[in-house]
Amino acid sequence: MSRFVHEVPMRWSDMDAYRHVNNSAYLAYLEQARVAMFFDRHTGFEGGTIIARHEIDYLRPVVYHPEPLRVEAWIERIRGAGFTVRYEVKDGGVIAARALTLCVTYDFANDRPRRLTDEERDVLRSFGDDGSP
Template identity: 50%
Template sequence: MRHLYRCPLRWSDMDAYGHVNNVVFLRYLEEARIDFLFRPEKDFQQGSVVVRHEIDYKRQLVHRHHPVDIELWITEIRAASFTVAFEVKDDDLVYVRASTVVVPYDFEAGRPRRITAEEREFLRSYRDEADEEAAAA
């Protein structure tokens, strides 16, 4: 299963050429990730930190007045981290493919923490079947 976030574009997202600036895509990924993780019923409310981003820019996204879709899913779950994959797209037209490694974090203790059983179950429900098959091969 994939999570869908409809990301609004803003005039300030544009660069001098009228395209969405490459740096802005990091904010788009952050907005999608927050929409996915920070729900009242999930323990991720305690906090998390990003430890790695990888972004592949596929084509330019020109500013317009309707949102762009961001699909995200989980590709890897470890003891104290997980990897989120993203596609920023319109239907079958992909602008960006990206991945982010996230670590749950206990801000009161000032250190990373392990993923809870409830969080693991939640994350597993967003594993992409194609990723599961590729890992098994």
């Protein structure tokens, strides 16, 4: 098992008045990687997933350039009705940010969290972190 890697293009409009990528753009970068990780490649999460929490540590500023950022993602913890996704956002091989997202599987028809299925657990386990990209 190894980290999931997704290349995320920056947009010129991601920069703010201080001439670096605005902190709010990182949520979109994480979302793009998470969607590619689960929904673009697996159908097991169609039952519903919501975001309960985000945490982001900004380690260095990033200035727009045409090369994409590298987002490495892995599953840190699996619980009964949720899981934690960890990320490292890299700019030219240097970690620019570290983040986590707490995801909760959700039953929208009954408006409440639902337990992870065996299929979902198998998918999540495939994204463990062995420390190498």
